[in-house]
Amino acid sequence: MFVSSALVLLVAACGSGDDNSAVTVAGQTTSDGSTTESSPTTEPTTAPTTAPPTAGPMEYTVLVDGRVDEFNGAFFAYFPDTITVHPGDTIIYKSVFSGEPHSVTFGSVVETAIAEFEKLTPEQLQSEGPPPPELEAAFAAIPAMLPEGPGDANQNSVNPCFVGEGEPVPTDVTSQCPVTEPSPFTGTETFYNSGFLPDGEIFRLEIAEDIAPGTYRALCTLHFTEMISEVTVVPADEPVLTPDEVAALAQEQLDEFADQMLPAVEGAKAAATPGNVLAGLGSEDVPQVLGVDFIPADSTATAGETVTWSIIGPHTVSFNPPESARTVLVKGEDDGYHLVEEALAPAGFEPPPPSEGEGEGPPPPVDGGTWDGTGFFSSGLMFGGDFTLAITTPGTYDYICLIHPEMQGTVTIE
Numbered sequence: 216m217f218v219s220s221a222l223v224l225l226v227a228a229c230g231s232g233d234d235n236s237a238v239t240v241a242g243q244t245t246s247d248g249s250t251t252e253s254s255p256t257t258e259p260t261t262a263p264t265t266a267p268p269t270a271g272p273m274e275y276t277v278l279v280d281g282r283v284d285e286f287n288g289a290f291f292a293y294f295p296d297t298i299t300v301h302p303g304d305t306i307i308y309k310s311v312f313s314g315e316p317h318s319v320t321f322g323s324v325v326e327t328a329i330a331e332f333e334k335l336t337p338e339q340l341q342s343e344g345p346p347p348p349e350l351e352a353a354f355a356a357i358p359a360m361l362p363e364g365p366g367d368a369n370q371n372s373v374n375p376c377f378v379g380e381g382e383p384v385p386t387d388v389t390s391q392c393p394v395t396e397p398s399p400f401t402g403t404e405t406f407y408n409s410g411f412l413p414d415g416e417i418f419r420l421e422i423a424e425d426i427a428p429g430t431y432r433a434l435c436t437l438h439f440t441e442m443i444s445e446v447t448v449v450p451a452d453e454p455v456l457t458p459d460e461v462a463a464l465a466q467e468q469l470d471e472f473a474d475q476m477l478p479a480v481e482g483a484k485a486a487a488t489p490g491n492v493l494a495g496l497g498s499e500d501v502p503q504v505l506g507v508d509f510i511p512a513d514s515t516a517t518a519g520e521t522v523t524w525s526i527i528g529p530h531t532v533s534f535n536p537p538e539s540a541r542t543v544l545v546k547g548e549d550d551g552y553h554l555v556e557e558a559l560a561p562a563g564f565e566p567p568p569p570s571e572g573e574g575e576g577p578p579p580p581v582d583g584g585t586w587d588g589t590g591f592f593s594s595g596l597m598f599g600g601d602f603t604l605a606i607t608t609p610g611t612y613d614y615i616c617l618i619h620p621e622m623q624g625t626v627t628i629e
């Protein structure tokens with residue numbers, strides 16, 4: 216989720232411990248050992264299911280996040296999550312922007328951190344205590360996309376950054392890396408980072424001809440171990456899936472997440488009451504998905520009556536936002552991405568001062584007070600807790616979440 220890196224690490228540690236659902240591409244078996252159904256393709260069923268070894272360099276597409284018809288969601292995953300390729304192939308990582316910024320980030324610092332994460336015992340994954348120092352140090356070596364507190368996006372992570380073997384990762388968060396254009400991926404780089412990928416943007420991962428066969432992993436520098444892409448490189452004479460088969464597998468994985476999430480969405484809609492709006496939705500069945508709808512989308516209240524939004528995930532409740540506030544990251548004249556403070560800060564009311572012991576326990580409620588329905592009014596970025604507001608003038612008011620552009624609702628004051 217869209218939270219500070221330390222928090223993401225903890226969320227990830229809680230959420231990923233029982234993830235046995237990964238599908239092994241190469242073996243075509245699921246983690247419980249059963250054989251998967253063959254992926255639907257446009258090929259006749261009698262055709263070989265793998266590309267002939269002589270097919271030459273192939274281009275595959277991996278989706279970064281996803282979109283489904285049934286509900287608005289943010290998917291903290293790459294689709295498919297694993298892919299097997301040959302040296303010389305290209306993987307096109309394509310951003311399907313849900314509002315949650317993502318990157319595709321390989322490199323030895325990433326491999327080290329994931330290896331430390333995998334050493335965690337089930338007890339440590341459940342624990343709410345601080346992570347082991349080795350794990351903390353390993354993740355601290357990966358520049359995070361966003362700062363842990365206030366401030367701009369980290370320029371060495373939110374923008375493309377490529378650091379060769381044996382070279383240190385630049386630690387200056389205020390300037391872009393010296394190398395922002397990639398060379399073919401050899402698997403030996405220290406840091407190989409796409410930077411933030413806005414909607415529709417692609418990141419071309421050209422696999423070098425001389426890469427060593429093996430498995431390479433990328434993560435997102437905002438969501439860390441919540442979001443891992445696994446690329447296995449095999450020698451040119453070994454069979455791999457065709458691009459169509461990879462695309463079918465991606466769709467299958469996305470559909471599976473959607474199916475797992477749908478009961479929670481439908482349950483929330485059935486339980487919805489007009490004065491209590493659910494802003495975002497999670498499901499224990501599928502921690503990789505965050506529902507990004509206001510439920511119910513349309514609320515009614517009388518003038519001066521308090522409406523409550525229960526925030527789940529990183530959201531804002533924002534009325535009449537100026538165009539400039541409708542994005543969280545914007546490209547500056549320096550060609551780097553920068554955080555848009557206007558989208559994240561409360562507007563139209565005096566927010567409560569940070570309470571003592573903040574960060575412990577559930578987030579405190581935020582009361583927006585009363586609003587007469589004119590001008591920009593926003594809760595500011597909230598990660599949980601309730602936001603309350605009483606609108607005093609009759610009318611119908613549109614509002615949105617400035618993090619998730621598809622998340623929209625109305626309040627009608629009678």
Ligand SMILES: [Cu+2]
Binds near residue numbers: 318442
């Ligand atoms: Cu991400």
